[in-house]
Amino acid sequence: MSSFIPEVLAPAGSLEKLKVAVLYGANAVYVGGQKFGLRTAAENFTLDELRDGVLFAHERNAKVYVVLNSFLHDRDLLELPDFIRFLEEIRVDAVIVSDLGVIESVKKFSNIPIHLSTQASSLNIESAKLWKMMGVSRIVLGREVSIADAGLIKKEAQIEIEMFIHGSMCMAYSGNCVISNFTQGRDSNRGGCAHSCRFEYSIDFKDLDVEKKKAYFMSSKDLEAVRLLPDFIDHKIDSLKIEGRMKSPLYAATMSRVYSEALSYYRSHGNFLSDDLVHWERELRKVSHRAYTQASLVHEAGADSIFNERENSDETEWAIAGTVLEVSPKAGIIIEVRNAFNIGDEIEIIPFKGEIIKLVINEMMDLMKRPVTRTKPTTLVCLPYDSRVLPLNLVRMRARG
């Protein structure tokens, strides 16, 4: 039985998602402030929220990494020192950076550990050695690297290794795509990616005698690698990263729960049973996703890793119903409704640990205790009290066709 178990690192695009990810079992979360990250359109954290988030996570033995992985320009570096000092003061566990200018600034103004972002496309042993000399303590490898090679890089460069295990993927080498910069006037490496790789293109092979082809040829399938957990463990990969700071609380909950549950099972049993793997895969398919691939984790990503479908052609059968906000014997279970559900519908409340709670709704009320037969999004609804349910539990249901 392996005593080594990797960290599950979940995305947290907001304070709510941070709490959800930690409560559902993530060992660490990565978050962005209002500047310097790559998700400009995400809610992101205010300074107060960062402070609260770190406190919340640390009280539950989880770590918080802050992204500074935008390719910063000179004027950004002028604003950075104050933010770095603040991050050190609130005791964040690391910052995630992409360029050498930021590394130098972080080293100059703090002692915060530095993780190299996947944006730097570090792909081999020599690269890892170089970044280590520059002051980096962990490398988030490019998604082109296999688990076996990652293990080798860790061993030879003697540095912590983080790899993506789940989520959307850049088709390009990260940090090496500037389509948005030149076609949309939005710097993709500073948070303005317009996802041009997800567009449909008409391809004209001018020198060949073939018809024009229409294809989403630059769109990658999503990464999913629960079956590869034993390989990550065998190669002693330190941290397994889940992509998706822009994604929903249900996503943060499901990913954190499934991967931490699977690793916890492995810690106790030293192996996986195929029935369990099937169960976890089924759970991972209950959140919105493109078709899944293992990309380059085992073999070089081939033609079957191309999504080649229109965005939003998601066929996930499940949708978020809402989030539990309060639970008490007097008030019952108060749910903030995200997608409408009705009397007679079956919902699933996802506890932080343990069996999914399946409920057929026979009774629900509004906050004035009036009966409700049909809910609406952005309203609150009360279900009868159930002691198994806790605030911030997520609720899902079968998507309506």
Next chain:
Amino acid sequence: MKWVTYAEHLHDLNIIKDLGSSEVILGHKDFSRFGHLNDESFEKMCTRAKELGLRVIFEWDILMTETIFKNCSHQISKFLGMFDVLRVQDPGALQWVIENTKHPVQFIAENGNHNLTGLKRWEEYIGGRLDRLVLSIELTRDSLKHYLSELQAPCEILGLGRVLLFYTPRHLLSPLLSEKVEINSSLAAVGESEESPHKGFPLVENKHGTFMFHMKDFCLLDHHSDLREFGLNTLRLDFRWSDLALLKEVKSLLSKSDESLFKQFKEIYPQDLMRGFYLVNKTDVLFPKLKNSRLQQREGNFLGEVIEVEKGEYLAIQVKNKKGIHLSDELKIIHPKGKEFVVKIYSLKNCASENIEFAPENSLCLIQFVGGVWVKSQVFLND
């Protein structure tokens, strides 16, 4: 200010020499993204370049996972005596070159190096071995001027040639063809998307992956006087997708400041030209519009967010601040569209509809209905 270009054939070397360059970039197919030369042709090119007195720059600009890296670092040893300078982008290649060769190094800092602090650190790290820094074409005129005055190393920038937009190791074009394509061959195509305002992106697939370029070529030839004045060491001219015969016209352009010459050149050049972000780079000005800034103002007196509005009855607020909400607090509620409402709380209840004096952090509370307030309105203590 010098210029440098690529040679792909033996006769290119004569043209380059005749037009006065002292160096040339050679691309071997296993090391260079768009290199065509095999071992034999590379050796011949090196020999001929030496005979002509040209300094040979060996381009090793592919990005490499460990297996490819091992192959390259093993294979390169047989060429080490043939060239004068190594040009690399992958930091792994840089590290390997520093540790395993004595060659001068040209470091391609075109991606992700948009601040002087970082560039200076590269300069310091490579030290006396640094022959040249290749800077990003996304730098503005002002940044370039500043950097060139601060950096010790000779610097290079693209002066004419294709703009690489996208680089992946995956093979994306060949799967679209029904016939199997030889892995070592190169495929070319043009891509258009109705979802993009631009049409006609050149695409290339070869053994190193798939590449997409801008439909217009990059050109700073009309700014050569500026660049010379700023102290640029080398201007790179890339004719690999146009015609090296144009080098003659470019050479005369660079020797004078004559607008009419540039106009003539634009007419004969096979692609439209652009100067990218040379004059101004505003690629972050749209960012504030990507989200509602009014929903981001959660500092200071921020108390929480309205999460339900029951017309004529109550506003439900999720309390998100340690201060909590007290009966008789005066609140400022900011609507997602910016309208502000100032209200004094006269009714405060919990979710069980019990009257309360105080709602703590992370709780839900109900206050009296306020007309015009929507869900997602932000709630502040009014001071």
